[in-house]
Amino acid sequence: MGIEGHPLLLQPQEVVGSFKLLKRLATGGYGTVFLAETGGVPVALKFALYGPQDAEEGSQVDARTLKEVSVLHRMAHPNVVALRGYHRWPHPSTGYLFLVMDYVEGPTLSEWAMESRPSPRQVARLFAELALTLDFVHRAGVRHRDIKGSNIIVRASDARPVLVDFGSSDHACAAHITDGRPPPGTPSYRSPELLRYWLRYPKHLTRYVYQPTDDLYSLGLVLFEVLTGDFPYPTNVPAEALLGRIRAAPNRSARALNPRVPHELDAICERMLRHDVTQRYPMGADLYTDLNAALERAPASWDIPLFASPPPHDAVTEESDEFFDGNEEAREMRRWARAQDWRIPG
Secondary structure (H helix, E strand, O other): OOHHHOHHHOOOOOEEOOEEEEEEEEEOOOEEEEEEEEOOEEEEEEEEOOOOOOHHHHHHHHHHHHHHHHHHHOOOOOOEOOEEEEEEEOOOOOOEEEEEEEOOOOOEHHHHHHHHOOOHHHHHHHHHHHHHHHHHHHHOOEEOOOOOHHHEEEOOOOOOEEEOOOOOOEEOOOOOOOOOOOOOOOHHHOOHHHHHHHHHOOOOOOOOOOOHHHHHHHHHHHHHHHHHOOOOOOOOOOHHHHHHHHHHOOOOOHHHHOOOOOHHHHHHHHHHOOOOHHHOOOOHHHHHHHHHHHHHHOOHHHHOOOOOOOOOHHHOOOOOHHHOOOOHHHHHHHHHHHOOOOOOOO
16 A cells, blocks of 8 residues: 555545544554544544554554454443444555544643643542543453543533543453553553563563553552642653652652642542552542542632643743653643742632
8 A cells, every 4th residue: 555545644624435534633653633524523533554554563553453443342431432433544445444433522631730720629520530430441341551641631511531542452352462562551651560560571571461550550640740730750761760760759749749739639649659559549439439538528728729820831941851751741731830839829
């Protein structure tokens, strides 16, 4: 198949099957996503960037995309993006796979945190709902394996979180694809136990079995970012150095960086990020229980925004590339947070 039939060359206003492309939404290492419409209904089309004709890499991506289809077919939940179907393009049997999903309008969680200036109460409610969503996902035998702020959309219609991008996901009955290597995902969001595995088996002699606790640890990192605008440790470092940073800060406090974070919410976040997996929340339902209890006891101070009004863009200190892990959205969030006024009103 020639380059003229590659998804990266698709442009808005082109027609793919019954879908008219409206806007390219995002592009990653393995896929590109368009907003499209069919019969006046908006949908999201996610195209794989490699096809079965692209040697070993193509067969891996093709298999992973089909696994994503299998995973999404298992789940029908208001906080999980819905799959409508899948096809191939430009040839119906040998072309690039593309998924047809509901279009979820709204900012990513990282964008929402910067734009909305949420209060601790709003954050706790949103993460309580995410905890129940992950509990549902995990009890269905699915592991997302790439939880981060850019893979959570805060739906514009009702401000509820929606988990998207299951391209790195796995489920109990799925065929193995990654051959013992660490699963696809974002390195800086990997749990300590996954990092230890990576260091113990550098030649990939065994396959790491992802657990619900891995996804929940990643969610803890997202919560820390939302509460502080920063990451608990530098990210663009080798696995051994990253694990060392985690061990050196076993009780990293969000409140220490942002005094507007309530003590009880800080304690929940700290438990989510403990180095010892046995001290963390085993399932999303357990996390939900603590967040819901904290919300029931929360005083009026939980309604004070976590951040002051954002300053002009040129007032934000630029960040060195030293610890940049490729997540531009997260870096923008850190730049923004460093310019905030942390003084507690009143």
